[in-house]
Amino acid sequence: MLTCSHPDGRYAPGELLVGTWQLAEVPREGMSREEIQGVEVSVLWYTEGKGDEDLAVHFFQRWNAARLEEIDVTTPQPFQTELPYSPLTYQGHLLRIRWCLRLRLFLADGRDLVTELPLTLSSARDAAEIAPRDLQ
Amino acid sequence: MNGSSARPENPFSSRRTRPGALPYRSSSAESLSEKGSEKGSDPLRQGAKTSAIDVPPQGRTPFQRGSETCSEETGVVTGPLIERIMARRRTAIIGPHGSGKTTLLATLCRQLESGIAPPRTLTLAFHNDQSQAMHRGRLRAALEVAQRDRIGLVIVDGYEQLRWLARCLLNRHQRRWGYHLLVTSHRPLRSFQTIHHTSAERHVAERLLAQLLERYPAQEEAITARFPAAWDRCGGDFRKLWSLLYDDFERLIGNARGRETPRENSSLNCSGR
Numbered sequence: 001m002l003t004c005s006h007p008d009g010r011y012a013p014g015e016l017l018v019g020t021w022q023l024a025e026v027p028r029e030g031m032s033r034e035e036i037q038g039v040e041v042s043v044l045w046y047t048e049g050k051g052d053e054d055l056a057v058h059f060f061q062r063w064n065a066a067r068l069e070e071i072d073v074t075t076p077q078p079f080q081t082e083l084p085y086s087p088l089t090y091q092g093h094l095l096r097i098r099w100c101l102r103l104r105l106f107l108a109d110g111r112d113l114v115t116e117l118p119l120t121l122s123s124a125r126d127a128a129e130i131a132p133r134d135l136q
Numbered sequence: 137m138n139g140s141s142a143r144p145e146n147p148f149s150s151r152r153t154r155p156g157a158l159p160y161r162s163s164s165a166e167s168l169s170e171k172g173s174e175k176g177s178d179p180l181r182q183g184a185k186t187s188a189i190d191v192p193p194q195g196r197t198p199f200q201r202g203s204e205t206c207s208e209e210t211g212v213v214t215g216p217l218i219e220r221i222m223a224r225r226r227t228a229i230i231g232p233h234g235s236g237k238t239t240l241l242a243t244l245c246r247q248l249e250s251g252i253a254p255p256r257t258l259t260l261a262f263h264n265d266q267s268q269a270m271h272r273g274r275l276r277a278a279l280e281v282a283q284r285d286r287i288g289l290v291i292v293d294g295y296e297q298l299r300w301l302a303r304c305l306l307n308r309h310q311r312r313w314g315y316h317l318l319v320t321s322h323r324p325l326r327s328f329q330t331i332h333h334t335s336a337e338r339h340v341a342e343r344l345l346a347q348l349l350e351r352y353p354a355q356e357e358a359i360t361a362r363f364p365a366a367w368d369r370c371g372g373d374f375r376k377l378w379s380l381l382y383d384d385f386e387r388l389i390g391n392a393r394g395r396e397t398p399r400e401n402s403s404l405n406c407s408g409r
Contacts, residue, residue, distance in 0.1 A: 049150065050149070093386050
């Protein structure tokens with residue numbers, strides 16, 4: 001499970017994103033604790049639309065098997081990153097820019113499981129909330 | 137979780153329809169195991185038995201499989217093709233633009249990687265938006281790698297993009313170092329064994345369309361109704377088909393409100409070789 005500090009997933013440029021991940025059920029059905037070889041959390045943007053695609057990872061953190069042994073993966077594991085000022089979330093006809101928080105779980109048999117939480121990086125919402133504070 | 141203003145993902149975006157994101161589908165299992173295709177037979181017309189290589193689309197449901205290593209793929213249809221690739225030194229997949237050559241290659245590569253003793257593989261893709269000088273430069277660099285790393289199989293997607301000189305360079309190198317060479321091309325090639333012909337068929341497109349629209353019940357009927365016109369316009373080119381339907385989908389969800397792209401121009405945005 002992935003969570004971030006803003007339940008609606010909307011962030012302002014430069015804002016601090018604080019999040020947590022946790023595995024609700026370990027072992028899951030057919031999956032033992034030892035099967036989990038690693039967990040990766042990333043904050044990234046990608047384009048969606050026609051033609052070529054683009055993608056960039058803004059934040060990346062990996063918990064390898066040894067690290068996972070030291071923590072309780074069923075409790076929230078925190079991470080944080082300061083979001084950049086661009087590119088902002090964009091929704092056009094030919095192109096969209098989407099941000100997301102991605103958790104990738106690597107299993108011993110070579111498979112990996114992915115879950116994503118969509119984010120919005122936009123200055124519009126924050127004009128009222130961020131700008132006055134910044135201007136002081 | 138996202139803001140309410142977020143538009144749904146367009147099911148015909150490159151992310152969903154690029155080679156490898158969609159499964160390679162063939163209407164006949166025999167088509168992929170027949171011996172040779174030099175006679176130009178259309179494998180998709182060779183029988184009603186339906187089989188498909190089903191790779192899950194790269195959607196974003198929670199905890200999906202991320203690395204298409206599905207058992208449905210394993211050796212069911214592509215096995216004979218792989219055997220023939222590895223039994224000969226030079227093989228080719230032939231088909232018109234947008235008929236699924238690159239998609240089939242992506243499927244074969246996954247199959248090769250999941251095999252017991254996969255050959256070391258080097259894949260090169262050549263596009264028509266690159267200069268011949270760039271092609272030759274990339275080819276030379278790749279051949280050095282093939283030689284140094286003792287590559288067992290070199291795959292060249294878009295062989296027809298290479299001019300005579302570059303082809304000579306590649307063929308001479310292959311003869312000298314003896315690796316397997318698999319290429320895609322629009323036309324049959326001398327000295328290459330054609331192992332499969334790809335072609336875009338309407339019923340295959342309809343099945344892929346249904347798969348792409350699985351998660352879009354609200355738009356399914358309207359887009360399906362627009363499919364015949366798009367199919368007629370695409371001329372058997374899947375890339376163009378998805379591009380046309382992309383625009384239709386955008387119009388449908390109102391994303392292009394007030395600045396609709398003229399239908400005549402939509403195909404210009406098709407990426408391809």
